[in-house]
Amino acid sequence: MARMSPEVNAGSMADIAFLLLIFFLVTTTMDVDSGIIRMLPPPIDPNAPAPPPIRERNVFVVLIDYQDRLLVEGQQGNINSLREQAKEFFLNPNNDPNLSEKEMTDIENLGEVEVSKGVISLQNDRGTSYEMYIAVQNELAAAVNELRNELSREKFGKSFDDLTDEDLVNAIREAVKMSISEAEPKDIGGRR
Numbered sequence: 001m002a003r004m005s006p007e008v009n010a011g012s013m014a015d016i017a018f019l020l021l022i023f024f025l026v027t028t029t030m031d032v033d034s035g036i037i038r039m040l041p042p043p044i045d046p047n048a049p050a051p052p053p054i055r056e057r058n059v060f061v062v063l064i065d066y067q068d069r070l071l072v073e074g075q076q077g078n079i080n081s082l083r084e085q086a087k088e089f090f091l092n093p094n095n096d097p098n099l100s101e102k103e104m105t106d107i108e109n110l111g112e113v114e115v116s117k118g119v120i121s122l123q124n125d126r127g128t129s130y131e132m133y134i135a136v137q138n139e140l141a142a143a144v145n146e147l148r149n150e151l152s153r154e155k156f157g158k159s160f161d162d163l164t165d166e167d168l169v170n171a172i173r174e175a176v177k178m179s180i181s182e183a184e185p186k187d188i189g190g191r192r
Contacts, residue, residue: 054117054119055101055117057097057098057099057100057101058100058101058117058118058119059118059119059120059121060072060073060085060086060089060100060118060119060120060121061073061074061121061123062077062082062120062121062122062123062136062140063123063124064122064123064124064125064128064132064133064136065125065127065128066125066126066127066128066187067127068128068129068132070082070136072085073085079132079135079136079139082136082139082140082143083139083140083142083143083146084143086120086139086140086143086144087143087146087147089118089120090116090118090143090144090147090176091116091147092116092118099118100116100117100118101116101117101118102114102115102116102117103115103117105174105175107171107174107175108167108171109167109168109171110151110155110171110172110175113151113175115174115175115176115177116176116177116179118179119179119180119181120140120179120180120181121181121183122136122137122140122180122181122182122183123182123183123185123186124136124185125185125186125187126185126186126187127187128185140180141178141180144176144177144178144180145160147176148160148172148173148176149161151172151175151176152168152172155172156168160172
């Protein structure tokens with residue numbers, strides 16, 4: 001008589017494999033890409049006239065070297081004071097000849113307001129850490145956002161983030177521009 005080979009019940013093995021798969025999917029964390037939300041300017045028309053040169057006093061120079069040291073306007077800087085320095089540069093409350101120029105501009109929905117001609121020039125070394133680069137970007141963007149919020153509260157009684165009328169949003173953006181120029185990374189400082 002032929003002997004029957006015993007069968008192994010694989011149904012419970014499949015259930016266990018499925019449960020393990022679900023367990024690892026639920027408990028595993030996935031890295032989320034982080035970045036900077038920034039709208040890039042449109043491409044430059046090759047037939048457009050060259051923009052006028054920017055006066056030196058209207059450029060706020062921020063350098064980050066390969067050791068993540070900050071140099072603001074030629075002086076050793078600190079990430080904790082960068083936001084206030086950028087705001088002071090744009091506002092120039094005492095008409096300091098070393099800070100940005102301002103001009104009176106008539107903006108629809110705002111009327112006559114002083115608009116800064118300032119531009120922030122951000123330059124970093126090829127060896128700058130991503131964390132430091134993002135921290136500096138955040139501080140500079142926060143400075144502009146705080147200036148927009150202050151102007152919005154002054155003119156409309158609510159912060160820039162709470163504005164729903166697109167015309168008012170555009171008016172504030174025209175009065176306080178996000179003028180950050182980034183140069184291609186290069187070797188800054190003396191590596192040995």
